Amino acid sequence: MTDIARLFGIEFPVFAFSHCRDVVAAVSGTGGLGVFGASVFTPEEIEIELDWIDRHSHGGPYGIDFAFPPRATDSGPGAEPDLPAQHRAFVADLLNRYGVAEFPAGTDEERATYRGVDFGDYDEALEVVYRHPNCRLVVSALGTPPSGVVERAHAEGRLVAALAGKPEHAVRSVAAGVDIIVAQGSEAGGHAGSVSTMVLAPQVVDAVAPTPVLVAGGIASGRQMAAAMALGGAGVWTGSMWLATEESDLSPEMVQKIVTADSWQTVQTRSITGKPCRVVRSAWSDAWEAEGSPKPLPMPAQGFLVEDAMRRIERASRDRDTGGLELLTCPAGQVIGQLTKVSKASRLLLDMVEEYIECVEDLERRLVAE
Template sequence: MRTAVTDMFGIEFPIMAFTHCRDVAAEVSRAGGLGVLGVVGHSDENLETDLAWIREQVGDRPFGVDLIVPARYEGADQGGLDTEQVKALIPEEHQQFLDDMLDRYNVPPLPDDDGPTQNWGPAAPLSSRRADRHLEIALAYEPALVANALGPPPPEMIVKSQAAGAKVAALAGRAVHAERHVAAGVDLIVAQGYEAGGHTGEIGSMVLIPEVVDAVAPVPVLGAGGIGRGRQMAAAMALGAQGVWCGSVWLATEEAETTPAVKEKFLAAASSDTERSRTLTGKPARMLRSAWTEEWNRADTPDPLPMPLQIILTGEARRRIDRVSHHPESGAQKLANYFVGQIVGTMNQVLPTRQVVYNLVEEFIEAVQTLSTQIEDGE
């Protein structure tokens, strides 16, 4: 296969895999695509460890990193708040609601020796100050791609990444957003439709992808949102995309670090079992519907806080849930949740990551050949 994206990165297949799991990222790159490690939850030390491991595993093959610096967040005018400043802004009402929920579902506290909830360091998550340090660490391992998942990448990110030889990508949920990203200097646009897992907009992929392609040509576009099969990959490229950006489909692979309870839910879920919710990060993000979202959706519960307050608020609660979600005596299994797109309805089998890549390619080829036959038969 050859597209502008395969030429740009020297890869065999125009498949980019967003994942928080280093094993998945490495396997996709080794299989001929490009693994992109989401690093927002990493401490500096863990990021060093994971990137060094990925580089060792992939050798000269390319990989990428995904940072999140939203255009708007609490404390953005100051470059981001300190973690302790964020904690001080969390209302007691929200903490009390969360504590009561965990008590009602019989979710035990973390043991004393379990360590802190999250080693965010002094800078709060999803802030430019935190991303600056992550970018500095990442560029030392020569990633081929640096992506920003919320809003246009800060100018410093673009300048530093491109100076280090990395291409810069940004996700867009509207054509006007894509145009802003290109004006800022990015090399690649990810047109992410409503169907996608995680932070996503309100326009479906079938409409969004050609709009973005037309708006930013000749800058290459990746199709994202609802893409986990080769036929969907063929559809995205028929709409003008030069490749695809997949995230949810890797969550059910053998290598994925998805908790067992959540993976089981993914395997059993239908495509209608997700919703866009602010309950995990403070911004609308598609996730699996569960008792967690139902509790927050009740009329008598407080509204989710803005980013990054909601992340700090829910961090320990999510850790407590994940830790015991496999215990039948706890209600944590009902609360267990994670980001996932509508493609979850076809994620009904656990496969090796490499096999998922090959399945995408094989079904893509079959779809293209079928269309070619139909065209020939119609002549």
Template sequence: MSQYPDSPLCSRLGASVPIFGFSHSLDVVVAISRAGGIGVWGATRNTPAEIESGLARLATETAGAPFAVDLVLPKDMPARQDRSAIEEAIPTEHRAFVDGLRRKYQVPDDGLPGVRSRFVRSEEMATDQLHAVLDSEVPLVAMGVGTPPAAVTAAKERGKRIISLVGAPKHAQRAIDAGADILVAQGYDAGAHTGEIGTFSLVPQIVELAGEIPVIAAGGVATGRHILAAFALGAQAVWMGTAWLFTTEHQIDPIIAAKLVRAGSGDTVRSRADSGKTLRQIKSAWTEEWSAAAAPTPLGMPYQDILVGDLLGSVERNRIEPLMKSEAGQSVGYFSGQTTVPELMADLATQTSTATGALRNRLGHND
């Protein structure tokens, strides 16, 4: 007997475990898929060439198990990948503030870009990234921000299923209208880009709206009890991201790993300081500086990316401890040390089975 509730969605996709595991690490994605789940590679900050090679590797190393790729395709981005045009539009006040942070924390100006500034998020880059995905063997394409109908149609013509992450019923309806095959109801609790509605409130609303379209629950999922609760809310699987930061496969910097271990659920904050869109991360000097009264209001995407990207890249390369940080959801408080992907997957299976048994006992006592 399975240790998890029945998931028609995962059975249809060829997965034995109803866990979609999101990570920027290819090693983590491979390990999740090989352990029975569905690894999801966050590739939105990778070049088309990197996406092509990364997906080729996943197709080989997942050994026939399902896997997915996640892109962020927001509306109203610049048409071209023209960094000089973006820089010209950045206000002097914002430049001065970032220069002040560089001096205050003694961040070297090494002349190199960071992950957010190695290219401009634009329609041109999104098209090139999507083409790399369409030409690959990846069976599932997740869209983290926005579900462009043209992109959905193009992917479906290549035989790929579309997963759309949504944070509100209005977003879900747009995704449904665009042709999404699967919805991820991502609550306020989640790491990275989140909306205003908590997971427990959001998931049932999306399930009701979706009808026959399967829904995955995301945001705050950390234990077997959360997995069981997600199914009780009507989801057919869960989406987890923060958990994998604690795995050895991720190979995270020890400074950031220590901060994650110390963090509780109340030690995360949503900030627009990284991308211009709300992004949940652990609290740090970075988020404190941008929330101070004297700080300018963060710019919109992709202007904020270019404003801060080089600085953040140097922070990581030179390991400037106060400013080092990580995206993380409120589930961060459930993890206290390193593990491996197979160990974590096994623990989640045991926890879900235990939680299911305990619930059955309670229901039996109530009868």
């Protein structure tokens, strides 16, 4: 269909980011390319997940996504930052006000640590990746990856992609050897910038041509896919549309929030990771925005600050505690307003591609009808 599809030997130029192996396998097994968001997993867990994906994706290729540290000088693994007493007190008070229970004492839950902000272990994780030949794409979630990563990936015959919210970031990544750019507009879930997909994508496409650019942010239907391709995309990068699927491992409570939310119920907040991150608006994001609240700490400190709170909130929401449900949030883009029911991932992908083809044919028809 497109150059990028030929490059990977896939049918459709649709890339699907998910933290859930079931979504990755479903998309890669249906002609797209699933990308496994691996930042919160240990190397041992990644081994298990990739083995599972290999067995369930009908031989389709897939990718993996890491939050490599944005700069080589960033603190390595395990370097927990100092967290101001004011911030600790604010979080404790917030959970208290919403009646979120403590972890049961002496359990694994109490001892767990949040690994999503701990920029480490990716060397070991990448060794796992390179033992999985179908994992054809290594993605850097936060921009230009460390140079060693690019060289090694290429030596292993893998392609490397990097997300970009500005043309100059994309140019820097291409100079560092990155093969594919993901241009992500402000409407996207998770970490993104302030310029929308409609405006950003053509600028990135022009800045790095002929490097292929996947268009991300606001893409969850065939019409949006056609729009992204019109903007110069070699393909599309999707994420939020897989949150409300049968394959998603989000809690039923979070899925419920997503299928009932409209597009106005997401917000860019620094309160989760320290960088602007679009999430479903909740009592958590509101509390950090309120007058008199402390400013979120920078990345990675904010992540360390809130990791336990996030897990306690999810736990409370699974118990259907009112306070936990009010605070509960997760990264999601503005397209969640389009999601009104739980669907099968393979069905979503095929419907999207069918609508895309119809949309392009309709555009051509309207042109000729002149």
